[in-house]
Amino acid sequence: MQDAKIDIKSMLPEELSALLSDMGQPSYRAKQLFSWLSRDAGSFDEMSDLSKELRAKLSEKCFVYAPKVLRKQVSALDGTIKYLWELEDGNAVETVVMRYRHGNTVCISTEVGCRMGCAFCASTLGGLVRVLTPSEMFSEVIASERDSGLSISNIVLMGIGEPLDNYENVIRFLQLINHPQGRNIGMRHISLSTCGLVDGIDALAALDLQLTLSVSLHAPDDETRSRIMPANRACGVEKLMEACRRYYEKTQRRISFEYIMIDGVNDSDRQAKLLASLVKPIGGHVNLIPLNHVEERALKPSSPERIAAFQKVLEQKGVNVTVRRSLGGDVDASCGQLRRKAGK
Ligand code: SAH
Numbered sequence: 001m002q003d004a005k006i007d008i009k010s011m012l013p014e015e016l017s018a019l020l021s022d023m024g025q026p027s028y029r030a031k032q033l034f035s036w037l038s039r040d041a042g043s044f045d046e047m048s049d050l051s052k053e054l055r056a057k058l059s060e061k062c063f064v065y066a067p068k069v070l071r072k073q074v075s076a077l078d079g080t081i082k083y084l085w086e087l088e089d090g091n092a093v094e095t096v097v098m099r100y101r102h103g104n105t106v107c108i109s110t111e112v113g114c115r116m117g118c119a120f121c122a123s124t125l126g127g128l129v130r131v132l133t134p135s136e137m138f139s140e141v142i143a144s145e146r147d148s149g150l151s152i153s154n155i156v157l158m159g160i161g162e163p164l165d166n167y168e169n170v171i172r173f174l175q176l177i178n179h180p181q182g183r184n185i186g187m188r189h190i191s192l193s194t195c196g197l198v199d200g201i202d203a204l205a206a207l208d209l210q211l212t213l214s215v216s217l218h219a220p221d222d223e224t225r226s227r228i229m230p231a232n233r234a235c236g237v238e239k240l241m242e243a244c245r246r247y248y249e250k251t252q253r254r255i256s257f258e259y260i261m262i263d264g265v266n267d268s269d270r271q272a273k274l275l276a277s278l279v280k281p282i283g284g285h286v287n288l289i290p291l292n293h294v295e296e297r298a299l300k301p302s303s304p305e306r307i308a309a310f311q312k313v314l315e316q317k318g319v320n321v322t323v324r325r326s327l328g329g330d331v332d333a334s335c336g337q338l339r340r341k342a343g344k
Pocket of ligand 1: 116120121122157158159160161162163193194195196214215216258260289290291292293294335336337
């Protein structure tokens, strides 16, 4: 049973060293092993510079997690690729590879489903099934890279799930993907998006990583935010903004605030002014996102005119603001459209 075996793709080189030395092996083998795992080796048999005996010993103790592609869709509009991976237990999650001029970016899922309940998002329909392991997240990046033949330079944790609701595994994933002996993707090339879990933001601040924190704000007042984002009911906007300030003061990294534009819900000039008063003092950047269509949801995107007017209010208040271009719309790969699917 794989359950009883060690998930070797979730292990850091230092841990591989300890494992190997317990097996009477020299520690430099850990480097070789980690390098294979970081290139998405699918089994120990592929690791041709390790002896047959060692490979056999390793496969007695450990398993190499290797996801299967259940479906691959390529957008005819912009070349965005959406993968549906089958996990070992039959669950499935989606990963999106986006091609930008500044480099290829992979958007990964962090959980099977989500328990945050946001009123506009497809990922939370059906709730949370389980969190993803570090190796599953690691593989989303390296298996996408291997299958697509594209080199990935940026990672966004903006797929299915709430990364700060799976904190330990997400941090380990970051250590795996960032490790100089492996994929070595710099923290400055990684963005983590959260619906605003205050304890998680504080824990992340304490680590002082150089990644970009994105906060899905979507409303500047508690009445609206609690209505569309149930997670807000626990803390409220004020406590969230205080955590953002602490994060900014500790890391000196500008926070990006995501703001979906929903017709008649959060797109008034009054809300734009309130939003400006929240983000301006901490130098936050605002990313306006026209609502993407989710079949089960009745909400509508704001009109382009309303978005432009909202943007203008923010600009007049001196806030740095951009409107997000949507990619992969024809294959339902845009923000909020990713959903859990049954595997088998
Ligand atoms: N749970 C994290 C990570 C998911 S990120 C978070 O909430 O940030 C996915 C991003 O897409 C979030 O900013 C989310 O609010 C946004 N999103 C969700 N549904 C959307 C929709 N229908 N249209 C546009 N963006 C959406």
